Amino acid sequence: MENYHDIKELFAKYLDNSIRREEYDALLRYFGKQEDDGELHRLVVEALSTNTLEYDRERLAEVVDTVQLRLREKLQPGKTTLVKLWPRIAVAAAIAVVVFGAGLFYINQKSQDKSKIAVYQKDIEPAGNKAYLTLANGKRIALDDAANGSIATQSHVQVSKTADGQLVYTSGNGSTTNLPLEYNTLETPNGGKFEIMLPDGTHVWMNAGSRLKYPVSFASLKERRIELQGEAYFQVAHNRAMPFRVSSSGQTVEVLGTHFNVNAYSEEKVVKTTLLEGSVKVKDNHSQNFKILKPGEQASLVDDKLQVSKADTEQAVAWKNGDFVFAGEDLKTVMREVSRWYDVDVEYKRNVNVNGIFSAFPRTMKLSQLLKALEANQGIHFKMEGRRVLVMP
Known part of the structure; x- marks a missing residue:
């Protein structure tokens, strides 16, 4: 099941709940494969940008959780010594795109909450x-x-x-x-x-x-x-x-x-x-x-x-290669790096912190995209006010 179009078709079938068990297993094997060459990243971007499917936010969240779990198992087997991230970066980068895509489709197609849209109205470019x-x-x-x-x-x-x-x-x-x-x-x-x-x-x-x-x-x-x-x-x-x-x-x-x-x-x-x-x-x-x-x-x-x-x-050296890579960092360490890269101030509302963040994202993402990805996976909420980011439970 190495053909890109076959994998894309399986991914679409998974999202509309028509996938068979053997197809589901093949898709998961593809998500967890050792070498990706960027195919998975393209797959997710295309799947989330098409208008031919009506995506369900819970289904997207489920596939994110599944891939995130597989990533954690590879990164921290039995909560012992951390092993190398690469070449599994493509999997983590796909997580970021899926999470952001879920939030984007949810805002544009499902939600009528205009105040939530306003949170990310004025975006900030990367460094x-x-x-x-x-x-x-x-x-x-x-x-x-x-x-x-x-x-x-x-x-x-x-x-x-x-x-x-x-x-x-x-x-x-x-x-x-x-x-x-x-x-x-x-x-x-x-x-x-x-x-x-x-x-x-x-x-x-x-x-x-x-x-x-x-x-x-x-x-x-x-x-x-x-x-x-x-x-x-x-x-x-x-x-x-x-x-x-x-x-x-x-x-x-x-x-x-x-x-x-x-x-x-x-x-x-x-x-x-x-x-x-x-x-x-x-x-x-x-x-x-x-x-x-x-x-x-x-x-x-x-x-x-x-x-x-x-x-x-x-x-x-992920920063030099154009990526954020977080391998067990706490939220405040992550946000210090975000603050430097996007030139923003970070303010915490109440005692908010999350430990053990395992994710990777391209540094070319706009700030709203990165915050959406972190928000969906870590149980926290961000609000942008000019060049200030508020972090809330």
């Missing part, structure tokens, strides 16, 4: 390529407004903005050895993201609400040291003679050439460093203790103590 560059002379440039091409020249290094939303530093022919050391700062606001190519060729992806301070040129230095607040993914250019060091929230990560992610938001209790390729040394700046990470490991800095564990690398 885009927004950042501010502060040059060594103090000049601040809004990169989303700046024209493509050359922005500035400092210490014989040209700073340019590319058409695909990337900041690139290119060394010129002049000598930088006798020039004063200059620093630039790149900031992504809440609701923004950006990429930068540092003068040594290191590629950095910056998440929303992050700040990166770095030298305009490394040529006269013995090390490549930069400072990070927030979250970034690094693809470091190899240079054995000049180590690359990232300072952030009480720790320093030292590498020669590798791929790794650092999550160091000030509002989070744990600083996480996840290694994908190569080798890194993570040092606690207070005690000078350090850990050497191997690919697939994660260092967690909690209360000035370093701990190393096996990492879910796909979850750690």
Whole structure:
């Protein structure tokens, strides 16, 4: 039952309650399969966008619950150690689409409650390529407004903005050895993201609400040291003679050439460093203790103590790949991430919190879509008031 049209037909039969038992089993096997290649996502989107079927909200909720249960069993067998999410992301993403589709059809076709429609009337777009560059002379440039091409020249290094939303530093022919050391700062606001190519060729992806301070040129230095607040993914250019060091929230990560992610938001209790390729040394700046990470490991800095564990690398870099991935987080942790990505304030009415959220959603969703998906699965209610989200039981 691998044919896409057959699966689509089974899904439609399930929703109108005409499916046979063997067809139902085949559909569930498809939902739980290891490889999806995006077919399931397309299936659900098309099924929910057609007007040829009159969908029943309870039936949609039932299939969501079934798939969610299968996902939980895969993620947390017997409530023991969490296993890797991918490639089961497609299943979780389908859950988001189904849940939102259920709410959308219910509002448009079933409900007459206009106040509920008003809750999501003014939608908010996801984060885009927004950042501010502060040059060594103090000049601040809004990169989303700046024209493509050359922005500035400092210490014989040209700073340019590319058409695909990337900041690139290119060394010129002049000598930088006798020039004063200059620093630039790149900031992504809440609701923004950006990429930068540092003068040594290191590629950095910056998440929303992050700040990166770095030298305009490394040529006269013995090390490549930069400072990070927030979250970034690094693809470091190899240079054995000049180590690359990232300072952030009480720790320093030292590498020669590798791929790794650092999550160091000030509002989070744990600083996480996840290694994908190569080798890194993570040092606690207070005690000078350090850990050497191997690919697939994660260092967690909690209360000035370093701990190393096996990492879910796909979850750690899901933000870079365009997804939200929640693997057992509590609601307030989830909403902090939502707040940064959509640039909204979150306010809680009464003591509202939910633990153990297992879901995945594309980061391209509008805020209302994401809130609808969370709302239907977690027993909570959201209300949008401008750029404020109210969370209620």
